[in-house]
Amino acid sequence: MLYSLLSFSIKNTETLVSNYFNFIKTILKNKFYKLLPYSILYNNILIKFYISNLKLTTNKYEIKNLNYLNSKLNPFYQVSIPIDLYFNAKLIKFNYNLFKFPKIDSENNLILNGLKKIFISKIKRDSGLYFNIIKKNNFTIYKAFLLFNNLNLINIQLINNTFKIYNFKDKKEIDFIIFLHYLGISNSEIIKLSKYGNSNFLKNILINSFNNYKFIYKNKIFYLKYLKQLSSYFGIINNKNNIYLNSYTIKINNLINKIEKEKFNNIFGFDIRNNLIYLSKDLINILDYLIDLKFNKINITDLDNFSNKKLENVINIFLNQLNIILEKRLKFLLNNLKKLNINNKNNFINFINNKNYIYNFKDQFNIHPLIQYLDQINSLSEIMHKFKLIKSNKINNKEFALRDIKLSELGKLCLINTSEGLNSGLIVYLPQNIIIDNFQIRNPIKINKNYTKLFKIKTINSIEQEKYNISLDYKIIRKNKQLFSLNSVNFYKNYLNKNILNQESYFHESEIFSLAQNLIPFLIHNEPTRSLMGAKMQTQSVPLIYKQKPLITTNTQQILSLKNNNIYSLQEGIITYVSSYKIIIRDLLNREITYYLPNYNFSNQNTLINYIPLVWPGERVSSGQLIANSQDFIDNEFSIGNNCFILYGSYLGYDFEDALIINKNLINNNIFTSLHLDYYEISCLYDINNYLEITSNKIPKYTKYAKRNLDNFGIIKEGSKILKDDVLIGKIKLYNLTKKQESLGKFLFVLFGYQLRNIKDTSILVSSGNSGRIAKIELISNFNNFKELNNYLKIKIFVIKQRLLEIGDKLWGRYGNKGVISHIANSVDLPYTEDSITPDIITTSIGVPSRMNLGQLYESLFGLNCYYLNKRLLLNTNLNNKLGSNYLKTLLYNYLKEINLYKGISNFNSYNFGKTQLFNGKTGKMLKGTNLFGTVFYTKLIHMVKDKIHYRTIGPYSTITQQPLKSRSKKGGQRFGEMEVWALEAFGAAYNLKELFTFKSDNIKARFNLQEYLLYNLPLKNSILSESFYLVLNHLKSLALNIEALIISEKNKDLKNLIK
Known part of the structure; x- marks a missing residue:
């Protein structure tokens, strides 16, 4: 499979950590070279900066201090620069402290106030060249935007057969042809380099531009100053005569990196540059491109194309504020030089290096909206939180184009996994196999030009992806009757086509989904919204004391074990000591290396973090071998639940909607105990x-x-x-x-x-x-x-x-099939099969067809075969490739028939395919009809009833809406959701529901009446309708539907006939 061939195929955080270390080693020093001068002369004091000897000091701490919630622990780097001061013919040397910024550990975590936090990366518009067409006041304006890294935006536009250049920073406009003349590009060069050089349209524009010289000559001082400032964005000025050097060798400073060259080549269609971007050629190509747009010769590429985006992470926060910090610290140093005294130079150094005057990024990070507490419910939630991306900071952004899935994002962003509610489409996740190179996302594809079994792997970005005709890995739609060949879905230049099966370049199906999505077997047979819900709930599952491997697996469970959450050996050697506290390895050089296991630690969500050693004394281990697993793994495989017998049916009405009935044996055996x-x-x-x-x-x-x-x-x-x-x-x-x-x-x-x-x-x-x-x-x-x-x-x-499990807790399967426990039944009262197996979970069968969750039915039947025959089923590519035909149906029938042959259970036959005959647990009589009975992997969610509801408690209410507050920190009340209501409805608890919806909600009059009844023993009146019901009535009235309450009595008998 694809991930077994790639060194980068593990969804890891090392790419972000390597960027951070690259920032410390090279980027930070290069930025200092651009911002700081070599020396400054101020009040007869010469100051020299030694940027090459830039120093980074840090504080020492032990990682075990995090286990005790040390709120004062803040690991940091302090940046200082060596300075020489020449004062009164004497030399003073010292290190000048500039600022502090937090450390990032090997797992890409920020440790602030003793707690692990994570920076959420943001997708941002990249610097480059963009085109757009705007219609305004019966005029069509053709625009080209040049966006530089320093956020300076320049607009070149064609309107009324005139080219203008506009700077958004200064908000000034000038003729573009005059600007080209200022750069030293003559009309003859424009005609020579432009493809419209012989056209009358361009020649007329050049002639008309000379008329503007008369107006510029009147204000030549003002316009020369503006032209000089505008040209500073494009090239290097010769300080001697204030004119440009040879325009063919001038480079654009902010567009010199490799990505921007690739963009320019992709737009203009030429690749003649080596290390320079030729200014004259590029500017004239922009002119030609705008003329092409005017005459409808080309189409505009999508501005939201993913090739125009880049990732912004925590390094950008440092770089964006570095020039401001250096300016403040330099000004602080110069202003305090008057206090310098040779005899008391130590006092001066201590004063300017006082920690109260040094900028600390920790203060900004504590309130930064993109820095969040690390989600540590389980190992998967920690991984998924680190690869969360934000498309926009505006929650109320109503642009559908921003939330929509684009074909240029294929393989770069997960197609399904996103946030629910208002942030849907704005908060997304990275897929399984990606690498991050120079703040650009690259994904792997298979390339097989010779149509053989051998293929090579190549990583591509969004610009390179447009050059390939890519199909999904042998995903067949149907056969083409005319050509007797197979049809597949192809992606080429951001368009979706249905063509003959392309085996030259293709994605693996796991490349377009995230890790949480790939953990779901039979993903194709699931509804996308339920798959999204299943991926979300896997990150909300609580680690259990006793857990099992899933009988139906996708092999993504083993990929998760290759994460940084587990402990690996750093050298080859022999295990000399193993305990739950530490592991000691003696390597080939006779050195002892000790690995401490952080057992029984807190997570940010108050779950248990525990590590289990996988080696024994005397075992020889190799470098990179796994030696200890976290609490979510069994034998190097991610397992966070248990395989349970499930019955899709009814039991005494307790299975109302999605409510669950569980077997009491689950509690007695601590199956779902956390x-x-x-x-x-x-x-x-x-x-x-x-x-x-x-x-x-x-x-x-x-x-x-x-x-x-x-x-x-x-x-x-x-x-x-x-x-x-x-x-x-x-x-x-x-x-x-x-x-x-x-x-x-x-x-x-x-x-x-x-x-x-x-x-x-x-x-x-x-x-x-x-x-x-x-x-x-x-x-x-x-x-x-x-x-x-x-x-x-x-x-x-x-x-x-x-x-332990109790009524009100939530259980879920991997397909979004969740439910609240409504009843705990004794094992002897539950129905049983022919071989005396009672179900662990009973749920209604109505929720399966209405939500199109066929995957859970497949898992239950295939899992039953795995249980009886003591095996596990791996859903690999060969099985999924044939899901479009009847292969899965045939395979399922054979698996059920296999149970009949090997175990002698006669109720699996062709007449009640997949159904099981059950017997009444109380009477022993056979029940009428058959039910679907199987084995499904279930897990407990962190939304437990003890954290959600306190019986008959009334806390504070909102002064505006009169609804109970939501937050537990504000002593908020009943977070009683839809599924909890269903569980109470299954019991017929009408009075409890009435109390929740009226007295404990927004019915103010009924609340005061209840208080008087409890305190003063006054009569309790019937509660009126709640405000939420009145809100529904107002919504209906807005639709011109008038609803009135009428009393049926003997006086108005006509109402009875009307209702009938």
Whole structure:
């Protein structure tokens, strides 16, 4: 297959990391050469900059500090430049600190305030040449846009048989022919180089341009200054006589890179340049191109073509602000030179290098909209988050052309995987096999010119892709009856054609989808929107304690194991020690190298990060061999769920819509049990007024049961099992007595000998849904500087929570078939098959045909064969190539017949193909009809019921919409979605639904009435319709549909007949 032949075929982050290291080594220094002078003379002080000796210093840190949520950890590089100051015939040497920027580790992560973050790359318009036609005031304007890297935009336009050049920065316009004359390009050269040199149209334009010289001569000082400024974008000025050198050898500074040369060659159709872009030839070609557009000889290429785009990553943030930072730091140095004193030069150096005056990119990154917390729910979510792309920052962008999929994006962007909602089409993902070269995306294609089994792999960008007639890898539509050959879909020059099968250049089908998409077997038999949902939910799956490999696999699971998430050996050697904490390898040079496994760590989403060693002592390992897997892998294969028996049918009505009924054995055997970590940080404070917080277990307010796990100091013990309302830390705060309390205290002391204290209880209790076990406790004391920090003791408590399946949790398959658990049934009550197998999951069969999810049916039937015969099915290219014919149907029938032959199960026959006869679990009688019964790979989502709903809680409401707030940080309420409503409807819980939609929603009057009923025992009135229903009525009224509520009674009997 394609990925086994490519060294770059793993979707990795190394390309972005290599660009970052290239920025540190070369780009940063080259930028300094352009921006900083060699020396400056200021107030008789000579300043010399040694850019070649540019220094990068960094802070040291241990990666294990991230595991304890160290909020002060910010790895950075500090850029400083050596400076020599010649002052009063004396030399002062020092390093001048310029700025700090964050480090990027080998996994392309930014570590800010101890948390891993990621920069989302943005697709941006690349510098180059663009053409457009605009109709305005009954005039047709033909425009050519020159966009430079420094964001200067120049417009050359043809209007009313006159060429104009316009600078958007200065907003000034001048005749384009006069500008060419200023560059030294005469009329004879224009006629010689232009293909319209002999035409009367161009000659008339040249003659008319001389009339404009009279107007320019009147304001020659102004126009000469503007021409000089405009020409600075195109070439190099000779400082002696302020005129250009030979125009044939002048190069355009900002269009000198390889990509821009390729664009110019692609537009103008010539390739005569070696290292220079010839200014006169290019400008006259722009003139010819505009004339071609006027006479309709050529068509305009799409402005949104992907060849006109580039990726903007975190390096561009540094480069865009580097000139501003250098200007500020240089000005700061010059302004403070008056404070220079030879005797106290150290004070001067310390002052100008003060960290308060040095620009730190960390402050900007903390609020940057494209820097997000790394999604670490599982390994796949981390990978997919790093390859998210943004097309536009405007969420309300209504341009369909920007959101639409273009053929030039084929192989560069995933066709299906995008964001849902308002950002649909604006947030996209990279496909599986790409490389990033010079901020351009390149994808591989197969080239087979001799039509043999041997082929070569070549990477191409969007410009090169237009030169190839590309088809999908043996994707056959149908046979051509006339030519007796096969038809396929071809892509050529951004057009889609249906031609005879092309075997010369083609994509592999996995090249146009992302990793999450390629994990879905039978992808072709799935609806695109459901495939998108399945890809999204794979990144939201929780790592489980017990998991299995999927019976139906696509081999993309093994590609995922080649990511940076796993640990590889860096050298060849012998394993000498293996544990869950570290692996020691002795290499060929008799050196011991230790690999530490970061076990039981936090992720940003509070899931567990754990690594499992795959080697044993005495094993010989080679360089690059996998030695430890993360928690999402089994035997080097991505596995995040379990294979479950599924029944498509009904059970007591609990399967309403997409609700799920699960077997209680799943809970008893911990099949979908996951581990989550929680973190508490408690401080004991000491303030100026001598108010002190202390820990104690002798707080009479709580019961002995609530304090059963506290030690003598009032701190929870390690390994303790904690439940709701248990005391984590018994803590009180001591205050001074007030004047009234002092007199009362003296009175109590005389009577009972008891000293009165002013105490406030500040204990920490376990909240609802946070039960678990104490994994670790850390005590950090600050005795040396506690008066400054007002914090003499910090306590960190790590709680590990084991979450079983319960009603309200979400399960999903790989095809977007998700559902909320509505009922947990006993195994003995469920229907069973002939060989006494009860289903693990029961779901309705209505959702399959309505959503066109045929893939899940194929998986259930093929998976049943894999279960009975103890094998796994790999969907490779040979199977997918024949999906257009009846091959899959024949194969499926043979697989089901194979179960009949080897296992003796007689209910798989041609009369009820794929259906199974079931028996009632309560009576043992055979059920009428047959049902589809099979094996499907299911996973638990992170949207668990304990995080979503708290029973009968009412939190704050929005003052505008009177809806419950959404965020948990704002104590928001019930995130009760559509599928949760279906689960309640399956139970017939009408009163619960009514309470959610009226009292706990936006029905203000009913909410106050409920409060009066609970507090003052006033009668509870029936709730009126909610505001959301009135909103629906208003929408219907906007469609000229008037809906009124009428009461049917004896007086108006005509309404009964009307309804009938």
